[in-house]
Amino acid sequence: MTIEDETELDKNRTPSHPARPNARATLGRHPERGSYDAETIRTILDEGLVCHVGFEIAGQPYVMPTTYGRIGDHLYIHGSPVARWLHTIAEAIPICITVTLLDGLVLARSAFRHSMNYRSVVILGRARIVEQNDEKLEALRAIVEHMVDGQWCSGIRHPSDSELRATLVLRMSLSEASAKVREGAPRDLDDDLNRPVWAGELPLKLRPSAPIADSHGIELPAHVTRWCR
C-alpha cells in the first residue's frame, strides 16, 4: 500500500498461496502482516464504517461503497430490492467485501520506503438474502448501531412492515475472511539512515466535528456527543 513495499497487499488473498482457511483467502506478499485471527478481523470490521463490495456484471468489475453491520460471524449489507447491483449480488454470485482502516502515513528517508499504516479485512464468498423478518430487523438494528452505538433505542422510529419489505438485506459469512495489518515506523535501508531528513509516522484518525442539529429544542444525546472510533 505504498512506495515502500507497494505490494503489501499484492497477491494478498489471491489463489497463489494455498493455506487456511482456504486457498483463496490467503496471504501473498508480506505474510507477516496477515492474520486469520477472528478477533482481529472482528475488531477491524467493528471500527470501519464503510465497506467496498466487489462484483462483476457482464465482464466488468464494480466496486461499490456501502455501510454494514456485523452479528457474530456474519456481515450484513442492505439496499432496495430494485437496486440492480444489490439485486445482482443477491443471486449468490461470488463477491468480495473489503474494509480498510487508514491508521497513518509512514514517511521514510527514501521515496521507495514510504508506506501507510493500515488494517484491512478482505472477505470472499457469496451473499445470501435474509428472508425472515426477525433476522432482517436484527440486521438493520446492527447496521444502525454500528453507525452510532445507542442509536437504535434513542427514540427513533423502527422500520415499518412496508419499510422492511422495501429493504433487501444480505448476509455474508466471515468464513473466508483474512486481515492484514501494517504498523509502526518506516523501515529504511541502512544506507539511508544517516540522511538528514525527518522520518516517522503521521497517525491519522477519523474524528467527529460538532454535530449539526436538524431538530429544534431537543437536547443532543450523550451517545452522539461521545461518538468515537
Added chain:
Amino acid sequence: MTIEDETELDKNRTPSHPARPNARATLGRHPERGSYDAETIRTILDEGLVCHVGFEIAGQPYVMPTTYGRIGDHLYIHGSPVARWLHTIAEAIPICITVTLLDGLVLARSAFRHSMNYRSVVILGRARIVEQNDEKLEALRAIVEHMVDGQWCSGIRHPSDSELRATLVLRMSLSEASAKVREGAPRDLDDDLNRPVWAGELPLKLRPSAPIADSHGIELPAHVTRWCR
C-alpha cells in the same frame, strides 16, 4: 449507503442507465447525487488517500486497497512486478477503481432514513503499464506528493534505477469516471418530523495526531506539521 435510501449507490454506474460518458459509468438510483464533472471528480480523488481496486481472477472478484496519485486525467497505482494482483491487472483486464470519502453520519428520526454523507468516485477501464522511466518517476512523485504535499523535495532519496525496475507502475484513464455525493441533513418523512428525537449530522474528518519521529535531532518540517485533508 444507508438505511435511509440504502440504495444511494445501488445500480449506480452499472449498465442499466445508458448516458454519458458511456453506458457503463452512469448513475442509477439517486441520479441527482451523480456528477460527471471533471473538477468534482478531481477534487474527490485529490482528497482521498486510499483507492479500492476491483478485478476478477478465475471467477472470483477481489477488492484491494492501495495508494495512488493523479496527474491530469490519469490515476497512477504501483507495486511490485512479481505481485500477482498487480501483475494480473497489468494485463489490461477490465477493472474498477473506487475512492470513497466519508463526510459524516446522518441521524434521522426513523431507522429507515439514516444515511451517510459521502463523496465517491468510480472509475471503470483498463490499467496500462507505464514503460518510460520519465513517466514512471513522475507517477511515483505524484504518489508521494499525494500522500504529503511537499514531501518529494524534502530531502528524501529519490528512486534509484534498481528501485524503478522493481516497481510496476500502472496508469488508469479517468475517461470513464463518475462521482456521487450525498450531503446535508436527514430527509425524514413528514409524519416523523414531530418525533421527540435528536436528528442531524455528525460530520467526520480524517485528522492527524502528533507525528511520531523515527529520526533524532531533525526538526519536524512544516509540510508535515501542516498536513491536512
